[in-house]
Every structure is written in structure tokens, then in C-alpha cells.
Amino acid sequence: MPGAHSAIASVRHKLESALALFIELINTGTELMLGRVCNTHQQWLCRQLADCGYIVTRQVAVADSGRDIEQAVREALAHADLVITTGELGPTSDDLTRDLIAQMLGWTLREDATVLAHVENFFATRKRPMPVRAKVQALVPEGAIVLPNPHGTAPGLAMEVCLNPFRPDGKPSWLVMLPGPARELHPMFVESVLPLLRRVLPLEAGFVCRTLKTTGIGESLAQERIGGPLQRLIDAGLELGYCARPGEVDVRLSAHGVDAERLVREAEAIVRERLGSHIFGSDDDELESVVIRLLTERRQTLAVAESCTGGCIAHRLTNVPGASAVFRAGLVTYSNETKQKFLGVRAETLARPGAVSEATAREMAEGARRVNGTDYALAVTGIAGPTGGTPTKPVGTVFIGLADASGIVVEQNFNPFDRETFKHVTAQQALEMLRRAILGLE
Amino acid sequence: MPGAHSAIASVRHKLESALALFIELINTGTELMLGRVCNTHQQWLCRQLADCGYIVTRQVAVADSGRDIEQAVREALAHADLVITTGELGPTSDDLTRDLIAQMLGWTLREDATVLAHVENFFATRKRPMPVRAKVQALVPEGAIVLPNPHGTAPGLAMEVCLNPFRPDGKPSWLVMLPGPARELHPMFVESVLPLLRRVLPLEAGFVCRTLKTTGIGESLAQERIGGPLQRLIDAGLELGYCARPGEVDVRLSAHGVDAERLVREAEAIVRERLGSHIFGSDDDELESVVIRLLTERRQTLAVAESCTGGCIAHRLTNVPGASAVFRAGLVTYSNETKQKFLGVRAETLARPGAVSEATAREMAEGARRVNGTDYALAVTGIAGPTGGTPTKPVGTVFIGLADASGIVVEQNFNPFDRETFKHVTAQQALEMLRRAILGLE
Numbered sequence: 001m002p003g004a005h006s007a008i009a010s011v012r013h014k015l016e017s018a019l020a021l022f023i024e025l026i027n028t029g030t031e032l033m034l035g036r037v038c039n040t041h042q043q044w045l046c047r048q049l050a051d052c053g054y055i056v057t058r059q060v061a062v063a064d065s066g067r068d069i070e071q072a073v074r075e076a077l078a079h080a081d082l083v084i085t086t087g088e089l090g091p092t093s094d095d096l097t098r099d100l101i102a103q104m105l106g107w108t109l110r111e112d113a114t115v116l117a118h119v120e121n122f123f124a125t126r127k128r129p130m131p132v133r134a135k136v137q138a139l140v141p142e143g144a145i146v147l148p149n150p151h152g153t154a155p156g157l158a159m160e161v162c163l164n165p166f167r168p169d170g171k172p173s174w175l176v177m178l179p180g181p182a183r184e185l186h187p188m189f190v191e192s193v194l195p196l197l198r199r200v201l202p203l204e205a206g207f208v209c210r211t212l213k214t215t216g217i218g219e220s221l222a223q224e225r226i227g228g229p230l231q232r233l234i235d236a237g238l239e240l241g242y243c244a245r246p247g248e249v250d251v252r253l254s255a256h257g258v259d260a261e262r263l264v265r266e267a268e269a270i271v272r273e274r275l276g277s278h279i280f281g282s283d284d285d286e287l288e289s290v291v292i293r294l295l296t297e298r299r300q301t302l303a304v305a306e307s308c309t310g311g312c313i314a315h316r317l318t319n320v321p322g323a324s325a326v327f328r329a330g331l332v333t334y335s336n337e338t339k340q341k342f343l344g345v346r347a348e349t350l351a352r353p354g355a356v357s358e359a360t361a362r363e364m365a366e367g368a369r370r371v372n373g374t375d376y377a378l379a380v381t382g383i384a385g386p387t388g389g390t391p392t393k394p395v396g397t398v399f400i401g402l403a404d405a406s407g408i409v410v411e412q413n414f415n416p417f418d419r420e421t422f423k424h425v426t427a428q429q430a431l432e433m434l435r436r437a438i439l440g441l442e
Numbered sequence: 443m444p445g446a447h448s449a450i451a452s453v454r455h456k457l458e459s460a461l462a463l464f465i466e467l468i469n470t471g472t473e474l475m476l477g478r479v480c481n482t483h484q485q486w487l488c489r490q491l492a493d494c495g496y497i498v499t500r501q502v503a504v505a506d507s508g509r510d511i512e513q514a515v516r517e518a519l520a521h522a523d524l525v526i527t528t529g530e531l532g533p534t535s536d537d538l539t540r541d542l543i544a545q546m547l548g549w550t551l552r553e554d555a556t557v558l559a560h561v562e563n564f565f566a567t568r569k570r571p572m573p574v575r576a577k578v579q580a581l582v583p584e585g586a587i588v589l590p591n592p593h594g595t596a597p598g599l600a601m602e603v604c605l606n607p608f609r610p611d612g613k614p615s616w617l618v619m620l621p622g623p624a625r626e627l628h629p630m631f632v633e634s635v636l637p638l639l640r641r642v643l644p645l646e647a648g649f650v651c652r653t654l655k656t657t658g659i660g661e662s663l664a665q666e667r668i669g670g671p672l673q674r675l676i677d678a679g680l681e682l683g684y685c686a687r688p689g690e691v692d693v694r695l696s697a698h699g700v701d702a703e704r705l706v707r708e709a710e711a712i713v714r715e716r717l718g719s720h721i722f723g724s725d726d727d728e729l730e731s732v733v734i735r736l737l738t739e740r741r742q743t744l745a746v747a748e749s750c751t752g753g754c755i756a757h758r759l760t761n762v763p764g765a766s767a768v769f770r771a772g773l774v775t776y777s778n779e780t781k782q783k784f785l786g787v788r789a790e791t792l793a794r795p796g797a798v799s800e801a802t803a804r805e806m807a808e809g810a811r812r813v814n815g816t817d818y819a820l821a822v823t824g825i826a827g828p829t830g831g832t833p834t835k836p837v838g839t840v841f842i843g844l845a846d847a848s849g850i851v852v853e854q855n856f857n858p859f860d861r862e863t864f865k866h867v868t869a870q871q872a873l874e875m876l877r878r879a880i881l882g883l884e
Contacts, residue, residue: 033498035489036685036692038480042503047477056475057510059503061484068499075517243478250478304774310760311753314774318752319862321828329780332746332756332772334765338814342771342784372780386763420761 021201023049023056024080026072028087028097029180030063041086041185051283052194053207053256054082064088070100077173078166082201084193087180097177098139098157105161107141112155115146119153147176147192152184158196174200208264209254212271213285215432217278219244222251225274230267238263246421247428248287251275277441280432287431288316294438295326295376302434303372304330305343305364307355308382308398312423313430328372333364343367343379356381358399361410365401376437377403378430382415384422396422400430402437409433463643465491465498466522468514470529470539471622472505483528483627493725494636495649495698496524506530512542519615520608524643526635529622539619540581540599547603549583554597557588561595589618589634594626600638616642650706651696654713655727657874659720661686664693667716672709680705688863689870690729693717719883722874729873730758736880737768737818744876745814746772747785747806749797750824750840754865755872770814775806785809785821798823800841803852807843818879819845820872824857826864838864842872844879851875 025045031037039061046056060076062068069088076083088097102109116138123130137154140146147156158176167173176193178185214222219242230240237259241252251271255263272279281290295302304313304327314330317323331342336355339345344367349359364379382398389395396416402409411433415425436442467487473479481503488498502518504510511530518525530539544551558580565572579596582588589598599619606615618635620627656664661684672682679701683694693713697705714721723732737744746755746769756772759765773784778797781787786809791801806821824840831837838858844851853875857867878884 030683031685032484032501033488034492034683034685034694035485035487035498036683036694037687038482038485039501040480042474043477043480045477046475050476056477057504058514059474059481059501061501062499072500241472241476241478243473243476245479252476252478310765310769311756311772311774312760314753314772315757315865318754318774318776318826319865321861323752324776327752328777329784330753330756330772330774330776331784332753332760332774334760334772335770338771341813342773371783384760419763423757423761 020057021054021081022058022079023054023082023084024058024060024076025056026069026076026083026085027059027061028064028069028085029061030065032061033063041180041182044182044186045084045086045189048189048194051209052197053203053209053254054197054201066100069097070104073101073175074104074166077161077164077175078168080173081171082174082176082197084176084178086178086185098141101175101177102141105141105165107144107159109139110142111135111138112140112146113138115140115155118148118155122153145196147178147188147196149179149184149188151187152179152181154179154184156188156192158193160200203256206258206260207254207256208260209252210264210268211283212251212253212268212275212279213281213283214249214251214275214278215247215280215287215428217249217275219249222249222275222278226251226271229270229274233263233267233270236263238267240267246417247425277436277439280435286316286320287428287435289320291431291435291438292317292320292323292326294435296322298438299326300375300438301326301328301372303328303368303374303377304430305368305377305379306330306332307334307339307364307380308384309380309423309426309430310334310384313378313380313427316427316431328374329368331368339364343371354393356383356393356397356399358410358412361399361401362408365403365408365410369403375404376434378434379403380426380430382422382426384419386419398422398426398429400426400433402430402433404437409437462499463496463523464500464521465496465524465526466500466502466518467498468511468518468525468527469501469503470506470511470527471503472507474503475505483622483624486624486628487526487528487631490631490636493651494639495645495651495696496639496643508542511539512546515543515617516546516608519603519606519617520610522615523613524616524618524639526618526620528620528627540583543617543619544583547583547607549586549601551581552584553577553580554582554588555580557582557597560590560597564595587638589620589630589638591621591626591630593629594621594623596621596626598630598634600635602642645698648700648702649696649698650702651694652706652710653725654693654695654710654717654721655723655725656691656693656717656720657689657722657729657870659691659717661691664691664717664720668693668713671712671716675705675709675712678705680709682709688859689867719878719881722877728758728762729870729877731762733873733877733880734759734762734765734768736877738764740880742817742880743768743770743814745770745810745816745819746872747810747819747821748772748774749776749781749806749822750826751822751865751868751872752776752826755820755822755869758869758873770816771810773810781806785813796835798825798835798839798841800852800854803841803843804850807845807850807852811845817846818876819843820876821845822868822872824864824868826861828861840864840868840871842868842875844872844875846879851879 042059062072145158149155156178162172239254243250253264253267311332317327333339336350343364345363365377369377379401383395385395396414398413400411415422484501504514587600591597604614681696685692695706695709753774759769775781778792785806787805803823807819811819821843825837827837838856840855842853857864
């Protein structure tokens with residue numbers, strides 16, 4: 001349960017119900033076993049599936065080793081209705097999955113003319129000679145559905161394993177094999193795999209899912225406010241989940257069946273009423289994208305002055321495409337001199353009450369707004385740690401200032417976390433102050 | 443194989459050898475199945491283990507569901523020498539692992555007086571009443587090794603399953619159950635689990651591992667340069683692995699056995715000779731931490747002017763504790779006006795050749811150094827995309843300027859990636875330019 005806590009009783013119930021599909025995801029990669037990279041495919045695929053009502057039952061990852069891949073697929077076929085593998089479909093001797101699985105299931109491979117033409121064309125348009133070995137990517141099992149790969153050479157493959165030799169109940173399993181690189185996997189999954197699943201493994205009468213994103217309210221308090229009022233809908237089949245990350249709690253509402261649409265709509269209305277302006281967005285919204293959108297709609301501009309967050313706020317804002325229309329400048333004033341020079345903070349203020357103070361945050365915000373001529377300016381000063389704390393200003397102390405036409409407000413917070421979490425949570429609080437100011441919320 | 447490519451033939455060989463331990467990691471968390479969070483425990487634990495010579499064979503994750511946890515543990519015990527679980531050891535009805543596993547293996551639970559005292563003390567020192575349910579955390583299986591949890595209440599548990607009812611070969615398995623929160627898991631793993639593993643599952647005659655971190659050289663080229671010269675050591679048992687991420691390739695050298703120390707030392711010397719100054723650090727070094735260390739050692743200072751990276755460089759630098767000693771200011775000049783106002787870029791330069799040009803990068807770097815009075819200044823200007831490209835300056839175009847006492851150099855690069863990868867790779871190239879300048883490298 002890394003970095004999050006969750007209480008998803010009704011999802012659990014669904015997972016345990018005999019009617020649910022057993023979906024197993026198998027990722028391959030030796031560097032996963034060595035802990036050199038994080039398995040981002042797992043999260044991405046699970047989220048895509050869950051948002052369409054397909055909830056993964058088990059995630060497995062093994063090395064790029066024939067023995068381990070084969071064993072994992074065999075065990076998955078013994079209990080899963082749907083097995084999805086990623087990786088090892090390419091042309092090199094490293095890329096094993098297709099051959100191994102074909103062998104294991106006794107499939108005959110045939111050369112697919114369309115795939116072969118695609119592979120040849122891929123090299124031709126890039127003016128590169130086609131290695132002989134690249135041709136193996138055109139070999140597909142008899143009867144397999146070929147999933148086109150516009151961003152690479154190896155196609156995805158999907159097959160119903162009808163005579164499943166591994167499953168004690170004799171039921172068929174669907175096996176979907178996808179390429180490893182994200183830029184090939186992601187579009188193929190959205191364009192080919194999800195439509196296929198809806199066709200061959202349809203959910204009974206629909207699925208609806210809605211995630212409401214909140215900040216400034218803890219998971220327990222959110223639960224306290226909405227758990228009771230939602231109980232009637234939960235009893236009727238609504239699935240309610242929470243996911244808490246630093247500075248953020250997601251509320252996930254979903255339902256299966258003919259009533260799904262109504263259940264989720266009624267639940268959303270209740271949650272919106274109970275959590276009110278703590279809800280900053282839905283589904284894929286991030287606080288920074290919401291703020292950029294609000295500013296863009298209003299043709300308003302923003303500058304940021306950062307000390308302890310060290311550029312984190314500017315970095316997050318500029319991750320949003322189109323930020324340049326409203327974000328004018330970020331001033332990372334990491335020293336007293338730069339706070340004076342760029343923001344006009346007074347030497348007396350820096351001397352006493354000091355660089356980490358309400359007064360400095362106020363002068364930073366005021367200065368950032370003035371020198372940049374923006375509608376809004378955010379400023380943060382604090383102690384990120386691990387050192388630099390004092391008894392009166394311990395590590396985690398932070399002051400956040402916000403200047404706009406109506407004046408300057410400063411908020412003091414205490415975020416006693418590790419350095420990177422401190423920066424993220426403080427940035428979150430600053431962006432939320434701004435969002436509330438733009439919307440005229442309390 | 444998310445975000446990385448790897449060719450780890452010799453590690454694979456080791457994984458397939460009959461002598462290797464079969465290690466299985468089981469993480470629990472419904473939000474993992476929903477794709478709401480990334481499984482960072484997997485990477486952290488695998489890396490800790492691999493760096494001590496214990497290479498995980500299979501990673502499994504399942505929901506917080508009794509049925510799924512039990513099935514995963516049962517299947518793991520059927521083939522693994524070591525099974526590590528995380529999560530679900532706490533006091534709530536959500537927390538299932540200990541009870542389920544005890545039941546499954548027919549273990550008797552006893553109340554451990556030390557653990558009970560620890561739990562009571564935990565609440566007492568926080569002046570919070572102890573919930574009745576918290577006492578269950580003091581229940582431990584007869585014969586289990588209790589792993590203390592100084593940062594939480596639920597202890598870790600380790601047991602040798604001697605009469606393993608699930609394993610066809612009748613061999614015993616070790617089962618280690620750890621708490622879910624990272625702040626409890628990490629110290630417990632380092633302080634208690636690794637020493638225990640070295641004692642109860644010792645590797646034959648040692649293990650040595652060294653990761654050399656490189657930038658500015660692709661994986662294929664690195665392979666071409668070192669693969670041949672290392673072959674003799676590989677034949678003698680050296681394990682060689684690569685892990686490529688945007689802007690970075692790790693070379694991992696490891697060996698088991700009595701010769702391990704010598705093999706890795708000889709290999710490191712060869713790699714250092716062949717890859718030379720492309721190696722920026724080892725093991726846990728990051729380019730930003732290396733740069734901050736070099737500047738700190740030399741008592742030199744740095745300012746950064748960022749346009750298209752939007753604060754990413756400042757953010758990375760200020761993630762390093764102690765950065766404030768050398769990092770003076772970051773100026774995120776996202777508009778023409780701010781480039782003029784804060785950096786003194788000339789209006790004529792911005793008009794022609796334009797904001798994204800060699801000349802603007804040069805004036806930004808020169809201005810950032812002058813206004814901040816630093817030894818070095820970095821500046822970047824480019825087109826992050828997804829829009830804003832032109833035929834002559836397509837998305838991905840970037841100019842990086844570096845100013846120091848000897849003058850100004852500008853490098854032009856082309857990084858045609860998605861927006862966030864563009865920012866990361868460009869930041870990487872800028873930090874590498876600075877590293878090379880500090881060290882007086884070509």
C-alpha cells in the first residue's frame with residue numbers, strides 16, 4: 001500500500017464475488033527484479049481497465065527469462081479469464097513471449113502479410129535497412145487477432161485459449177500480448193484492446209466510474225462526512241473508494257449494472273454537497289492543470305516566488321501544456337540577496353523577523369506581483385530540512401503568501417515531512433490558496 | 443519493461459540457474475489493482491535486495507482481499523525459498539495478512555509481552571487512548587521472529603515454514619511479513635530483515651555489486667565499447683547489466699562467490715577506462731547531487747535561468763539537501779518581458795533571431811551570471827511542445843547556455859519527446875554541461 005491508504009470495502013466485495021472476472025496482468029523485465037525501474041505499466045494499465053469496469057485481480061512481474069515467463073503465463077491461465085502480458089514481443093533474442101507461449105499452447109505460427117508490409121514500411125519510411133530478424137514480428141499464431149502497432153513494429157496479439165489445458169474448470173481464457181515500450185503500448189491499449197474487451201468480455205449491463213479529487217481535507221474527515229449519506233446508495237450497489245496521497249484525497253464512485261448511471265450521479269451530487277469546495281476537479285485533473293485552466297478562462301496572469309519549494313511550483317505549473325499563456329515568471333530566490341534584489345524584500349525584514357516569517361512571505365508575494373505586473377502572485381518561504389530547523393521554527397514550518405488586487409494574505413502551515421514530500425505538499429497548499437482566491441471561495 | 447531497455451544476459455543466466463534462491467515479493471493493496479497508486483514498494487525492496495545479492499524472482503500484487511492474499515501466499519510457498527509480504531499487519535479489520543496466514547499454516551498465536559508494551563507505550567507517548575483493537579498487533583505466531591517497529595505499532599514477523607504443506611519438494615520456505623507504510627517498512631527492512639537474511643539464507647561466499655551511472659552516451663554505444671573488453675570477466679562469472687532511462691544509462695556490475703570482489707573491481711576499471719567522463723557517479727548518485735557536491739567542495743555558486751524547462755532544473759537542484767549553500771537563484775523567465783527584465787536579454791535579440799535561439803540562450807546565461815554574481819550560470823530556451831513548433835524550430839528544439847569566468851558556450855540539442863520527458867532530458871543535458879565545465883572536461 002505504498003504512499004496511500006484506502007478503504008474500499010465495496011470494491012473488495014465485488015472482487016470476491018464469484019461473478020467478477022479474474023484478470024491477471026503479467027509484466028516482464030529483468031530490471032524490474034533488480035529494482036532499477038518502477039513498474040509504471042502496472043499502474044497505467046490497471047487504471048485504464050478499472051475506469052472501464054475491469055478490475056485487475058492480480059499483478060505479476062517476472063524477469064525476461066523464458067522459464068519465469070512461461071511459468072507465470074501457465075499459472076495465470078489456470079485461473080484467469082483474461083491474461084494480459086507486456087513486453088518481449090520484439091525482434092531480438094531477448095524477446096521471448098510470443099514464441100514461448102505459442103510453443104506452450106501448441107499454436108502454429110503463420111506469416112501475416114499485413115504485419116510484414118507494416119514492418120517493411122516502418123524501416124523504409126525511416127530509410128533504414130530492415131534487419132533479417134525483424135521479419136519474425138510478422139509471425140502470428142493461427143486464429144489470433146492482430147492488434148496494429150502504428151508506433152512500432154511488433155503487433156499486439158489477442159487469442160481466446162479455448163482448449164485451455166491449464167484450467168481445472170475447463171473454461172476458456174483470453175490471452176492478450178502487448179509490446180513493452182509505453183509509446184507503443186498506450187495507444188494500442190486504448191485503440192484496440194479496450195474495444196476488444198468490451199466486445200469479447202462485456203460487463204453485465206454497463207459500468208460507470210467517477211473520481212472526485214479533493215484537497216485540504218483528510219481521508220478520515222471525508223469519510224465521516226460522506227460515508228453515512230452514501231450508505232443507502234452503497235446498499236444499492238454503489239462502490240465507494242478513497243485514495244489518499246500527500247496533499248490530496250481521491251473519492252472514487254463506481255457502479256455496475258443497469259442502475260450504474262443513476263447510482264453514480266446521485267452519489268456525485270451528495271459528495272459535491274458534503275465536500276463542497278474541497279473538490280478541485282475530477283478524473284485526470286491535477287491542481288496545477290485546474291489553476292492554469294481557471295486563469296486562462298479569465299485571461300489572468302500569475303507569477304511565483306519560491307524559496308523552500310525551490311522551483312517545484314513553477315515546474316508543476318509548466319508541466320501543463322499552454323501554461324505560457326498565463327504563467328509569467330517564477331523566481332526561485334534561494335538566498336537573502338536574491339529576495340532583496342528580485343522581489344524587493346527589505347533587509348530589515350530579513351534580519352528580523354527573518355527570511356522564514358509571515359512578513360517575508362508577504363513582501364515576497366507583494367514584490368513578485370509588482371515586478372511582474374501580474375494579477376496574482378504566490379510566494380513561499382519555509383524550512384524544508386533535513387537541517388535548518390530551530391525550536392521556534394522547526395523543519396516543516398512554512399509561510400505561503402498570495403497577492404492580488406484586493407491585497408495580500410499569508411497562511412502559516414506545518415509540513416514535517418521528508419524534503420521532497422515537503423516541497424510537494426507545500427506546492428499543493430499554495431496552488432489551492434490560489435484556486436480558492438480565483439474562485440472567490442472562503 | 444517500463445521506460446527502460448535492458449540486456450542482462452548474465453543475470454538471466456543466474457536467475458535460471460538451479461542454485462539461485464527463488465524469492466517472491468507479495469504486495470497488497472486494492473488501490474494498486476485500481477491503478478490509483480504506483481507500487482513503489484516493489485522497486486524499493488527489489489533494489490535493496492539486489493544490491494545485497496538477493497535477486498527477486500517474481501513480484502505479485504493483489505487486493506486487500508482475504509481470498510486473494512491467501513491464494514498468493516499459498517502459491518508462493520509452493521515454489522519460493524523466501525516469501526516477503528507487505529501490508530495488512532495493522533489493527534483494523536482491513537488488516538488481514540497475519541491472521542489469514544496463521545490460520546492457513548495452522549499456527550498458534552501468542553501475545554508477545556514486548557510488543558504489547560511497545561504498542562501501549564506508542565499510544566501513551568502520543569497521549570492518545572489505545573483502542574482495544576490495537577492489542578491484536580501483539581499477537582505473534584509461536585516460534586516467529588519479531589522484527590521491531592520503532593516507527594509504528596505493528597511489528598514485522600519472520601518464520602521458517604519447516605513443514606511446508608504446499609511445496610512439492612518438501613523444502614522449507616522463509617516467510618517474512620512486513621508493515622505497509624514506507625516510513626515503517628524501510629527502516630525495518632534495512633535494520634532487521636537484511637541482517638536476518640544474511641544469517642538464515644546466506645549467499646555462497648559473498649556478493650559484490652557496483653552501479654556506474656552514465657550520461658551523454660546511449661545504451662548501444664556503451665555496450666559496444668565495454669561488451670568486448672568485459673567478455674573475459676563475464677566468462678569468469680561477472681554479471682553485466684544495463685538500464686537505460688531518458689538521459690541516463692546505468693551499468694551494473696556484480697558477481698557472486700569468492701572471486702566477486704576481484705571481478706567487480708577489474709570490471710569497474712575497464713568500464714571507467716572505456717566510458718571515461720561519461721560516468722558521472724555510482725550507486726545512488728544523481729546528476730543534481732553530483733553537481734551540488736562538486737560546487738560545495740569548490741565553494742562555487744550557481745544561478746539558473748529557465749524558459750522551456752520551467753523550473754525543472756531548480757526543482758531538481760533544490761531536492762538535494764544543502765543545495766542552499768551553492769544555489770543562489772533560479773529565474774523561470776517564461777515570457778519575453780521577464781527575459782528582458784530579469785536577465786537583460788535585448789529586445790532586438792528576442793525579435794530576431796527570437797526567444798528560442800543561440801543568441802537568446804547566450805544572453806540569458808550571461809545575464810543570469812551577472813545579476814546573481816555567481817561563478818556559473820545555466821540557461822535554457824526551447825520548445826517543449828506539444829504546440830509552438832515551426833518547420834525551422836520544431837518541438838524539441840533547445841539551446842542550453844553556460845556562462846562562467848572563461849566565457850559563454852551554447853549547445854543546441856533536439857529532444858523530440860513528450861513535454862515532461864523533454865523537460866527532464868533537457869535538465870539532464872544542462873546539468874551535465876555544468877558538471878563537465880566544473881571538472882574541466884572536454
